[in-house]
Amino acid sequence: MSMQADSTSERFARQLPIWGDYAQRLLQRARVVVIGGTSSAAEAIKCLALGGVGSILLVDSARITPADTEGNFFLPPWTVGEWRATALLRSLVKLSPTTRFTARLGTAQTLVNEWTTLQPLSMVILTEGTTAEKQQLAKFCWYSAIPLFIVSVHGFGGSLIPQFPERVFFRSTGLRPAVHTIEYLQAIRVMNPFNALAEWCTKRFWPLQQWSPSQLAAIPWPVLVVLALQQANRSMRPENRDPRQSTNTDRATTSDGCRCTEAEEREHRHEPTEAGGALTQAALPRERQSRGAGALLVPGCFSAVSGGSASEAVSSRIERALILLRKWEPSELTSANWNMAVAALQKLRTASTDPDPRIIRESCSLRNRQLTRILEATRAFATQHGWPVFSDLGELHGDPESVHELRRLYWEQAEHDIETIWRLVRADPMEAEAPDSISKELVREVCSNLFFMKTWRTQPFYCLFEDAAVEKPQLAPPTTAAQRRAASLFLALIAHECCQELDRTQQLVRRHGADAVLLEEAQRIARLWSWPPDLIDSVRLRHLAELFAEEEHPSMPIMLGSLAAQEAMKLVIQLFEPLTTILVYDGLADKADLLHPAVAS
Missing domain, CATH: 3.40.50.720 (NAD(P)-binding Rossmann-like Domain)
Structure with a gap:
């Protein structure tokens, strides 16, 4: 071997x-x-x-x-x-x-x-x-x-x-995502902090009144976001809820006032869960295809936030956190950390309330088996603990001791999440037959890129030549000089292929001439794609036809x-x-x- x-x-x-x-x-x-x-x-x-x-x-x-x-x-x-x-x-x-x-x-x-x-x-x-x-x-x-x-x-x-139809690609190695993209903010879990982070932020920095302006300026910005969202939860009293809401929708409440999901409620009561059962319950839905439109339907996604009332609650929570953050900031203070915290909350406010990674929300029919199993285990993990933590915090400013401790917390939590997900993968009966087929390094790569994976989808090529309106792709007209040149070349190439195969081409050529027949075919395809007819003319077409006939x-x-x-x-x-x-x-x-x-x- x-x-x-x-x-x-x-x-x-x-x-x-x-x-x-x-x-x-x-x-x-x-x-x-x-x-x-x-x-x-x-x-x-x-x-x-x-x-x-x-x-x-x-x-x-x-x-x-x-x-x-x-x-x-x-x-x-x-x-x-x-x-x-x-x-x-x-x-x-x-x-x-x-x-x-x-x-x-x-x-x-x-x-x-x-x-x-x-x-x-x-x-x-x-x-x-x-x-x-x-x-x-x-x-x-x-x-x-x-x-x-x-x-x-x-x-x-x-x-x-x-x-x-669709394919998944990892984020390019060595390229750190922009700090205030919604994917980055979701990946570092500031909206739903893991327990160790929430406890450390509260014990280490709260209340803020104990710190001088210079010390406040040295608090890392993720800590400020976590504290603001925690206090926003506490300020939203139960008596402010709509009394018409059913009590069946209420879940257990954590110490900081956040409503729990059913899985989190079981964890709050310290009820054990089996890894195999979690995987079965959280299995990704089967992909479905729309044969009429030639596109894949997006299956129902896992989401911790659903429904209009939940979206309004999240928006209210972020608005309240912004108010608190501006209230806490000393008037004489100018700090990059506070500015970044405000910018992060504003980004969260304008973004979708759906916290899922795009790779989970979108249908991907060409995932390989290893990637699919890891994503299933990750989703099972997320139902109980939230999405795995992204540990690359990038450049942080502030008190060196606090920055070091914050990085340590993220690194330890990320490694713990990776280990747990890897164990879930290995608990699968399919993996038991070949326990080394999915390595921990691959699990680490997926978890580290979970929020930054790219999904590519091309148009079905056969639709380009069919007159069925339901399947015709929406092709934007070429605008730049390079696009127009490429479009004219492609039109001429496709028209040349089609004319070579038409049984009636010989009769049309004898009646109207080769150039006229080729130009009519190219313009017919352009009309089918809603492209401007002036992309190709007889002179350009004659030149290209000579190239293709060589x-x-x-x-x-x-x-x-x-x-x-x-x-x-x-x-x-x-x-x-x-x-x-x-x-x-x-x-x-x-x-x-x-x-x-x-x-x-």
Whole structure:
């Protein structure tokens, strides 16, 4: 076992320092399907195999022609007449002894007909197919939650179109979030302080009348926010409640006047809870898909604050805390800590009262199993103790002893939360079979980034060509010069593909001329997307048509194939921001553009 691990570390020694052992294991478990035995497919498979992808299936139905051998380095001249899929893999299999290569004679339709949910796929890369096949495969992958990249090469032009329903990415390491973002304020738990923090703030600093103005100025700003919110709770007397409210909604009250949830009430009475039961009760709801709109419905989220009365109570509490904070601040005092405390409360006042991390609120169909289990355990933990504490407080000013003690409290609580969540994960019967599959370091990474994870969602590509109004994406018209250039290039490329496949194109060309037919098709697509018709004119279209009609430039499929493999590995390891826009490439001008309007993030 150790010899195999050493061999893997040696083979991937250049990339392991970039994304680490865990990401490399994700690649080794990945299953990628490449459709079409083109030069782009060969380059994509080469990059995926060298990167360590565990399983690659090539689906292709063509036999090798002399043109294939001239533009594909992996197909020698003597292979003419053989099946392209088997000959291509026979050359590529030498690149990686750890990758399982499989050839299947067929097309995109073959994958749609034969794939089942018992064969989980990490990615599909389509490099050859008609417009109808692209639409059908894109629709299938969208509803099956399988990421898809569509590579198109025509002469000196090409495009790479990404499509993945939704994906989660960790916050970039080394980038501390802005202090007064709502995510940061939720992560450090100033609205719902953990017990050790609340007790320390009260015992160490309350009442504030005992301190001189200079000492007040040295109190760290998170302490001021916690104290203000605590005293705001105490000042909101029970007799001020609406008597028409049902007594069944009242929960136990803590010593500082905060209303407890049912789980917190059990904890207040010191009633034990089982980890397994908590996980079962807090399981994430199953994802549902809207096949009419081509988008994922957001499931019901876990929330400690719900209903209009609760929102009003939170707003009143923050307003009261602001009043108290301004009342306590000495008139002669000018302190960065007090200014930051006021700014934090103002941010909380204007933000949503929903305290959940975005990763919990939003539907994410492409979470891997490890991430899903950690999030389930985190949610179970949150029902009893609140969300795990984010310990990176950034730069703090004030009394050095107080700052040091505050950092220590946060660090100890964060480590305690991580340990508890890790134990919840390991208590799962599924984890008992492979107890080392989810490490504590991965739990720490998720907990540390819980409020800062990013979710990306692209538009389903097949919608771009369908007239159904319910499925047509809302594409903002291109505005900048780069966007207009990219849009015109993409319109010309798509129109060129469509005209090549229309049975009536030959008749239309003889009747109206090739330029007129191509221009009409490009303008039809522009109208479908609600784009201005002046994005493309006959002169520009004629120039681009000449580029697309040229013999395929050798660098185009290599460039787009390697880029597709790179983006596919990004989605597998979930460490880098993916390409969420359509990339169009003009090889003659040696310039690539990103078509921003065609993708929704």
